[in-house]
Amino acid sequence: MKSNGVPQDIKSLPTLIQIKAAIPTYLFETNLLFSLYYVVKDIALIIGLCASLMVLEWILPASCMCIVLPIYWYLQGTMLMAVFVLGHDCGHGSFSKYETINDVFGTVLHSVVLTPYYPWKISHRNHHKHTGNIDKDEVFYPVRKEHENGNNFAYLFGLGFGWFVYLWRGYHPRNVCHLNPLEPMFSNHVTGCTLSIASLICWVGCLYIYACSFGLWELLKYYFIPEMVFASWLLIVTFLHHIEEKTPWYSDDNWNYVKGALSSVDRNYGWAHDVIHNIGTHQIHHLFSRIPHYNLEDATRHFRKNFPELSRVKNDKIFPTLVRMYKKFSSQFRIGNETKVHVYT
Template identity: 50%
Template sequence: MTRSKSAASVSNMGSGQSKVLSAGVSEDEAIRFVPQNTPSILEIKRQLPAHCFQPTLAQSFYYVLKDLVIMAVLYLGMIFMDLQFPLAMYLTYPVYWYLQGTMMWALFVLGHDCGHGSFSHSALINDITGNLLHSLILVPYYPWKVSHRHHHKNTGNIDKDEIFYPVREKDYAADGKKFLPLFGLGLSWFFYLFKGYAPRAVNHVNPYDEFFVRHASQCVVSLVTIAGWVCFGLIPYAGHYGFTALLCHYLIPIFVFASWLVVTTFLHHQDENVPWYADHKWDFVRGNLSSVDRHYGWAHNLVHNIGTHQIHHLFSKIPHYHLEEATKTFRTVYPDLVRMSNEPIMPAFFKMFYIFDQQQWIKNDAEFHVYSSKKSR
């Protein structure tokens, strides 16, 4: 995509702090980074192989079994190393935490497919499988499904998106909004579950939150499933092996998984010169084209190609095992619409966190917004 600059001004906000307050980008400037004359969603769909939209139950469950087997092997391998080579624990445990946390992220992506209905054609199978998979990693499946669906319906919309959106001056709290460095990585995921993302905050563990009340019964099922896993799985495990074992074998990998989720979610929708739109300037195709494709190296296929994010956002019904093929076709037919970054993941995360932290506050009348390292400098 073509790159652009955007106007910005500095304003004193809150407790005397200086914040970059974007005046937005004018209509004339917007043409430099906003896709023009975009095809309709149906036109794009007609260009993609039809079989890419068809999930296969056996194939979907193959990946569930594969992930669970890998996780079991990692756990048993760690136990073996702990018993046979206890002095090596300072080397083996960090490796185990990183790999097991990565596999938990992979498991999350499969549950995420269930939430989108791309796991199978059966809504019942999708919800049962999604509840079970997400409960294993302490994710409230149905509340997250509802909020995530809202994100997909409003991607790139300043006024309606669900998380990591630019915040207008009128919504800026009196004392300002501060983030832990790098969002505290996995810590921010658990904060988000309870508090959402201000100013459009929601509580994913309250089925009667205004955001979830129409789905209260399904949300209760998800919360009860997690409670069952905690009461009949995690608490007995801690009682038998001790809390330290639970911490080292399960809770630290959970934090690694949550860090994967924060880093990935953030980078899929934040890059320099990726446009955000005011609600009256937004449409579904352009908004979802603001997603960014990234490659996760050795883990890319292991975590089910979630980095092929533009196609996933345009067509969330495509199963993960068809995303690469659909993406290849999309890039061939619509090269001017492609947004992708080949930056190494963590350096990109460090860079974009700094830019985002400096430039997330925008004027009330801003119609377009982009982030730029030039503005931060």
């Protein structure tokens, strides 16, 4: 039996080992120098955008800034998304071979985008461990009727604000506060979570000092509005990686790792695809999260060549797709308590 090209019968699927054998081993190797290059490049671009805005404010009349500022906010927010993805690589261990280096850089990079690194690292690993599992996945899963009193619409309706709502209270009904190191999910990682939250508090303190020194508008203009653009990017990308027509979600007793990973969707984000480090190349990332972002495209080419019937690729325009799938999601995400496989139609 097939759905959208992906076999639903577990016996007809290749094993993870079989899929891995089709991908050259060198694509699984991390390179710290490559990762540092991307960190330096992204930071340089962020600084360059700030400097460019300062120069434009100095040489252009105030009437022109209503055009310049939205462009700056969009570009800078996209760059903050790129920084987040580098921190995301740290959480997966694909930034370097060294866990301490990964955690140090991940903490710094994620703090810069107002994300508690270690708590999110743990909850995100839960997402990867249970991708496509109705009963155990982390976010945007279908909700059974027994939990239907919760309202998950705000996560998308609020866009950037929705990301911070998720960090604060998780996703109904499996609620987790990423700012509480004593959450049961973090019970074996209290020290790492506490240090990440402390780093985040230090960064917020720096932002407060900046606002006191230069004014609230300067903080909003240069940082906080781009931060909301980043958060919107993240929420949209996460949603569209796992919500699409005929893309299955499985009950726990009807799920396994390969089925879940193959239920994710590859999307291309146009001019921003490479800028945000190929995070839209998502199927192979879910199958093998240790593959560094700079090898995802090559690994995906090998995967599609050897398993074309398993590929889920959508190249529709992003905003119309978001509107289309949000409408379907909002009307179909509530499911019966006994549902085994759920697809959006």
